Amino acid sequence: MDLENLPLTTRDDAEVLRDKQLQTWEVTRRGFANWLLERGKNPKSLEGYSEHTAKDTLYRTDHFARFVWNHNEFKTSFTHSEANEYMEGILLDDDRSASHASGTQKAIKRLFKYQRHLDEDPPEWEPKYEIPSTNGKRNIKDVFSEEEIEKVYSASLNYQQISGYNDLSPEGRDRWKGYTSMSLGKPKNEVKPADWEKVDNWKNPESRQDEYRHGVSTHRGGEEQDELAGP
Missing domain, CATH: 1.10.150 (DNA polymerase; domain 1)
Incomplete structure (x- = not known):
């Protein structure tokens, strides 16, 4: 295989x-x-x-x-x-x-x-x-749609590293808040500037995409949902 x-x-x-x-x-x-x-x-x-x-x-x-x-x-x-x-x-x-x-x-x-x-x-x-x-408690699937997750993930691939909180435009800051929110598993409106320093997985965005999938995996159907639910 x-x-x-x-x-x-x-x-x-x-x-x-x-x-x-x-x-x-x-x-x-x-x-x-x-x-x-x-x-x-x-x-x-x-x-x-x-x-x-x-x-x-x-x-x-x-x-x-x-x-x-x-x-x-x-x-x-x-x-x-x-x-x-x-x-x-x-x-x-x-x-x-x-x-x-x-x-x-x-x-x-x-x-x-x-x-x-x-x-x-x-x-x-x-x-x-x-x-x-x-x-x-709110799950990531309750905060973001599949389309939003795809957009945030795609945006993450265009960056080598996260920009400083104060260096971003309001639009860019909002986009990174979404990425940081999903990375830390917390609602977007609870993301703070200090959270910028806690996100350490930018070198492997594909791994983060897989974690995003867990938040929206209920649309995938029986077999894979069962796999993610059990050992």
């Missing part, structure tokens, strides 16, 4: 890993990506996930891996305690939504499921923390 469109490694990986480590990481990720696509959803029936879900899972677990490397050392297999520590940081971050935390937790569950596939001994991960309910 063609893995060309999947993020096996990222530029952020290349910035923190030596050449040999990056090669080892790419081999590990290639195995994970193949497993996701070919049998990750239901190994017994050889049912895999869609490319969309595989891409989202790879992006989220790549962020998790760099968190571990920054706090420890390079490794390709991860522990439940590391996952719990990572999820604790996300849940304590006021700028991360519950939907973002939920998506990340599902992705890490898939990673541990793959590790169990390689070695039958490790037990299933039981997350230490519960994801807060999003009932009554």
Whole structure:
């Protein structure tokens, strides 16, 4: 199966890993990506996930891996305690939504499921923390339409980095507030100048587009919506 469109490694990986480590990481990720696509959803029936879900899972677990490397050392297999520590940081971050935390937790569950596939001994991960309910809270799909998301995403591709808040015209500021809103998972009218400095993923706008999709995924239909809802 063609893995060309999947993020096996990222530029952020290349910035923190030596050449040999990056090669080892790419081999590990290639195995994970193949497993996701070919049998990750239901190994017994050889049912895999869609490319969309595989891409989202790879992006989220790549962020998790760099968190571990920054706090420890390079490794390709991860522990439940590391996952719990990572999820604790996300849940304590006021700028991360519950939907973002939920998506990340599902992705890490898939990673541990793959590790169990390689070695039958490790037990299933039981997350230490519960994801807060999003009932009554606004989701990104309630704030932006599909057309608006496409426009903001397209605009983001035309910039190498976000401009300073005070350097933008009112029109440009409004456009970037929309992009920042979706990046942080908060309503557009709650975005403040300080949020400009918190958006750190401009080098990989495609990964952010996938997160936008989660906010509007209800229009996609049964199979993919089920994938995003479960491990």
